[in-house]
Amino acid sequence: MNPNAVSAAVLEVCRREAYLGGVGPLDELTGGVPRGGIVEIRGPESSGRAALGNALLAAGTGRGEICAVVDCHGEFDPASAAGAGVELRQVVWVRCGGEARHAFQAADALAHAGGFGVIVLDLCRMGAREVNRVPLSYWHRFRRAVEGTETVLAVLTGEAQVKSCAAMQIELERVEEKWAGAEGFRLLRGMEVGMAARKAGRRGVGKLRLKVEE
Numbered sequence: 001m002n003p004n005a006v007s008a009a010v011l012e013v014c015r016r017e018a019y020l021g022g023v024g025p026l027d028e029l030t031g032g033v034p035r036g037g038i039v040e041i042r043g044p045e046s047s048g049r050a051a052l053g054n055a056l057l058a059a060g061t062g063r064g065e066i067c068a069v070v071d072c073h074g075e076f077d078p079a080s081a082a083g084a085g086v087e088l089r090q091v092v093w094v095r096c097g098g099e100a101r102h103a104f105q106a107a108d109a110l111a112h113a114g115g116f117g118v119i120v121l122d123l124c125r126m127g128a129r130e131v132n133r134v135p136l137s138y139w140h141r142f143r144r145a146v147e148g149t150e151t152v153l154a155v156l157t158g159e160a161q162v163k164s165c166a167a168m169q170i171e172l173e174r175v176e177e178k179w180a181g182a183e184g185f186r187l188l189r190g191m192e193v194g195m196a197a198r199k200a201g202r203r204g205v206g207k208l209r210l211k212v213e214e
Contacts, residue, residue, distance in 0.1 A: 020118070020152050022059035023052070030168065030197045035150045037167025037200070038143055042157045045124075047172040048193045049156045050075065051084065053120045056154050058085035065117025068092040068110050072103040073125035092116075100130050104138055111145035111153060119146075122156045131159050139165035164200075171196045 019032030026033055033039050033056065041052050053069075060067045062085065069076050069091060076095075082088055092110070096102040100123070107121045123131075143165045146153050155162055162169070175192040 017150065020056065020059055022062060023055045025195060026052075026055075026170070026197070029195065030199065033152050033154075034167045034199070035152055036147055038139065038146070038153045038155060038162050038165055039168045039170065040155050040157065040160070040162040040166040041170045041172070042160060043172030044158065044174065047174050048195075049124055049172060050077075050080070050122075052170070052172070053122065053154055053156050054081045054084040054086055056118050056152060057081060057091060057120060058087075060117035060152070061085075061087035061090040063117065064090070066090050066092070066115060067118040068094065068116050068120070070094045070096065070103050070106045070110065070119065070121045072096045072100060072121075072123050073098050075122050075124055100126055100134075104134075107153070108138075108141065108145070111142055111151065114149060114151070116151050118152045118154060120154045120156065123161070124156050124158055126157065128159065131157075131161055134161060136163065136165070139163065143167075167200050169198045 017035060019034055021027050021032040023033065039056075041049050043049055057067050057069070058081075067086075067090060071094060074095065074097075076093060078088055078093070081091075094103075094106045094110075096106060103121065103123065107119065110116060110119050139162050142153055155166075160169075173194045175194045181187050
């Protein structure tokens with residue numbers, strides 16, 4: 001084997017980023033999101049799941065990477081994503097029409113295709129009955145597909161699903177909301193969100209509170 005080819009291959013591996021940075025709160029809390037693994041982002045409605053997903057897409061596309069969104073229930077808003085800094089020209093958007101089976105098939109195809117910096121699998125509106133029907137073998141398959149790559153597979157969900165297959169688990173909660181205006185005409189002006197993150201193999205949980213205001 002050509003020694004120069006071996007050296008080039010070793011250098012290429014060394015250039016790989018172990019973590020995807022550029023997402024302020026996550027960088028502060030965890031040092032970045034691990035590449036080559038599944039990151040589960042869960043929390044109740046309006047807790048910042050979509051915003052965090054967009055932040056990951058913005059970080060990826062900002063590095064010139066091709067990213068993807070598997071949109072199970074039509075939750076992805078391109079205008080909001082663009083406002084968060086996502087380069088939409090570098091995003092593959094797969095709409096699944098509310099079919100969870102199609103969402104998993106699409107995520108599987110993308111993960112095995114390779115070459116994506118971030119894949120966001122949005123399952124936020126999946127009902128409890130559907131969640132209970134998802135076999136753990138799906139997550140093992142996804143984990144093996146992205147292992148050893150630079151892909152971050154971010155799963156947005158309301159309930160814990162990925163379990164031991166997650167390289168990082170991020171839990172969001174609404175702590176406090178700020179409203180303005182008279183009764184009947186009130187507008188949400190801001191909120192405080194709690195964020196807790198746990199990396200695989202570590203017992204400790206990092207916690208952070210964020211204030212989001214208009």
